[in-house]
Amino acid sequence: MSDQEKKNNQNHLENDKTLTTRQGHPVTNNQNIRTVSNRGPATLENYDFIEKISHFDREKVPERIVHARGAGAHGYFESYGTVGNDPVSKYTRAKVFQDKGKQTPVFVRFSTVVHGNHSPETVRDPRGFAVKFYTEDGNWDLVGNNLKIFFIRDAMKFPDMIHAFRPDPVTNIQDSERFFDFCANSPESFHMVTFIYSPWGIPANYRMMQGSGVNTYKWVNQAGEAVLVKYHWEPKQGIKNLTAKEAAEIQGENFNHATQDLYDAIENGDYPEWELLVQIMSDDAHPELDFDPLDDTKLWPEDKFPWLPVGKMVLNKNPENYFTEVEQAAFGTGVLVDGLDFSDDKMLQGRTFSYSDTQRYRVGANYLQVPINEAKKRVATNQEGGQLRQKNDKAPGQNPHINYEPSLLGGLEEAEQIGKEYTPHVEGNLVRESIDRNDNTKQAGETFRQFDDWEKDELLSNLIGDLSTCDKRIQEKMIALAEEADEEYGRRLREGLEQMKKHGTSKNPLGATDAEQAPKYAEDIGHDADPY
Numbered sequence: 224m225s226d227q228e229k230k231n232n233q234n235h236l237e238n239d240k241t242l243t244t245r246q247g248h249p250v251t252n253n254q255n256i257r258t259v260s261n262r263g264p265a266t267l268e269n270y271d272f273i274e275k276i277s278h279f280d281r282e283k284v285p286e287r288i289v290h291a292r293g294a295g296a297h298g299y300f301e302s303y304g305t306v307g308n309d310p311v312s313k314y315t316r317a318k319v320f321q322d323k324g325k326q327t328p329v330f331v332r333f334s335t336v337v338h339g340n341h342s343p344e345t346v347r348d349p350r351g352f353a354v355k356f357y358t359e360d361g362n363w364d365l366v367g368n369n370l371k372i373f374f375i376r377d378a379m380k381f382p383d384m385i386h387a388f389r390p391d392p393v394t395n396i397q398d399s400e401r402f403f404d405f406c407a408n409s410p411e412s413f414h415m416v417t418f419i420y421s422p423w424g425i426p427a428n429y430r431m432m433q434g435s436g437v438n439t440y441k442w443v444n445q446a447g448e449a450v451l452v453k454y455h456w457e458p459k460q461g462i463k464n465l466t467a468k469e470a471a472e473i474q475g476e477n478f479n480h481a482t483q484d485l486y487d488a489i490e491n492g493d494y495p496e497w498e499l500l501v502q503i504m505s506d507d508a509h510p511e512l513d514f515d516p517l518d519d520t521k522l523w524p525e526d527k528f529p530w531l532p533v534g535k536m537v538l539n540k541n542p543e544n545y546f547t548e549v550e551q552a553a554f555g556t557g558v559l560v561d562g563l564d565f566s567d568d569k570m571l572q573g574r575t576f577s578y579s580d581t582q583r584y585r586v587g588a589n590y591l592q593v594p595i596n597e598a599k600k601r602v603a604t605n606q607e608g609g610q611l612r613q614k615n616d617k618a619p620g621q622n623p624h625i626n627y628e629p630s631l632l633g634g635l636e637e638a639e640q641i642g643k644e645y646t647p648h649v650e651g652n653l654v655r656e657s658i659d660r661n662d663n664t665k666q667a668g669e670t671f672r673q674f675d676d677w678e679k680d681e682l683l684s685n686l687i688g689d690l691s692t693c694d695k696r697i698q699e700k701m702i703a704l705a706e707e708a709d710e711e712y713g714r715r716l717r718e719g720l721e722q723m724k725k726h727g728t729s730k731n732p733l734g735a736t737d738a739e740q741a742p743k744y745a746e747d748i749g750h751d752a753d754p755y
């Protein structure tokens with residue numbers, strides 16, 4: 224504290240720990256509001272109290288419309304410089320991947336999807352896996368999930384899907400019947416339903432789950448040539464999933480278990496790591512395949528499109544403050560750098576509008592000036608104003624009067640294009656049509672057959688439990704999809720539902736009827752799973 228400050232403080236003793244208001248006024252009494260005598264009433268000029276309470280009244284911002292519950296961590300990405308046996312530059316000029324050993328800071332947020340902030344982390348739900356790379360060319364966000372596919376393949380259906388999965392608008396209770404009503408009538412969801420109702424729908428924690436970009440992106444090289452690419456994260460910790468009983472047991476003891484697991488591991492120096500792998504296809508429609516490479520309800524078979532490692536990610540620092548770093552973090556699929564591009568995947572295009580749109584509402588027009596969202600490099604724009612603008616984005620030496628471009632008077636100038644621009648040719652009639660090659664059940668059958676026996680048993684018991692509460696017409700449609708996918712899958716689902724009709728039903732959304740048989744949370748819980 225300076226001598227001048229000490230002199231100013233002659234009416235109160237102020238040191239480095241002294242509580243102040245946001246205006247810098249030292250707070251000498253934080254216990255009592257100002258009143259006429261000690262029995263009140265209070266007076267309106269209580270500036271310090273009114274500031275304190277009115278800021279508190281505004282402490283929350285709207286939670287994310289989906290993925291509201293999450294946990295975050297800082298770390299770095301380290302590039303291998305290669306993709307399989309090739310230098311990565313053969314496929315992409317993105318600087319983040321170029322040199323072996325090059326490190327780029329990252330911030331990651333894991334999440335559940337359907338329920339609100341502070342909902343249990345044991346729910347049957349996809350898990351979000353969003354990574355912000357602070358690259359030398361500006362930010363790149365890879366906004367993925369733990370599973371590699373999705374429920375729908377057209378962005379038009381997203382709000383309906385989320386409404387059906389969320390609690391009923393009247394009772395505010397999540398209802399399997401609404402979930403299956405949507406899924407039975409959206410058969411493209413059947414592959415995802417097969418994953419979600421298996422133990423893959425409840426990862427044991429965030430550290431022991433895979434990640435995937437899900438949608439198809441492009442890589443562009445120096446010559447302006449593109450390939451289609453899918454991204455996958457493989458945890459070095461192994462993969463672990465929970466049975467419904469294990470999840471119910473954990474939920475009874477600690478509904479924050481995944482956040483706590485991540486935080487504790489990092490605090491203890493047990494830093495989680497993932498390898499980043501890609502699958503690559505040439506940039507065309509691939510008529511030889513029985514699925515469209517732009518269909519996000521489909522896996523790209525690993526034997527035809529091998530997983531090629533390109534780097535690894537280590538998370539080694541917990542956030543210092545949950546709100547400023549995790550809650551205000553804003554990821555979006557439009558946030559790409561040179562050498563990375565969009566594909567024509569319709570879901571991806573719909574998503575790309577939605578993220579920054581919601582963030583302008585959720586965090587504010589200047590959400591990119593919040594430190595967690597800022598690029599860690601020079602930023603110079605001609606943007607002005609907006610609520611809570613913190614900074615003037617001008618370049619040093621820029622004429623401050625010139626906030627437009629082009630100009631001869633010292634304003635900002637366009638960057639020079641170095642690599643050849645990628646200019647895909649697009650042609651066709653404007654239509655509202657689904658893509659071709661949309662077999663909805665073949666891959667679901669393949670996935671079912673690849674499950675271990677315990678995974679199949681879990682899938683069927685969970686499906687039967689939740690479907691048994693549904694309208695008969697919905698049950699019949701779901702059974703028909705399972706029969707189309709695989710004979711055993713369909714038969715066991717039908718038989719199970721018939722038996723449930725005889726022996727009563729379970730309304731428990733986790734399908735957990737026998738929780739006391741589950742292992743204790745304190746033990747090493749969960750089942751190892753082979754990578755998919």
Ligand code: HEM
Binds near residue numbers: 378573577
């Ligand atoms: C058309 C389909 C989709 C739409 C319209 C959509 C929209 C949204 C919106 C509005 C948010 C909230 C963002 C925020 O408040 O910051 C969000 C979050 C998220 N979405 Fe999507 N989404 C879609 C599909 C997907 C898919 C397929 C994935 C997986 C690849 C995904 C992964 C995520 C993740 C991980 C988050 C949380 C990001 C974070 O941690 O802040 N979404 N989505």
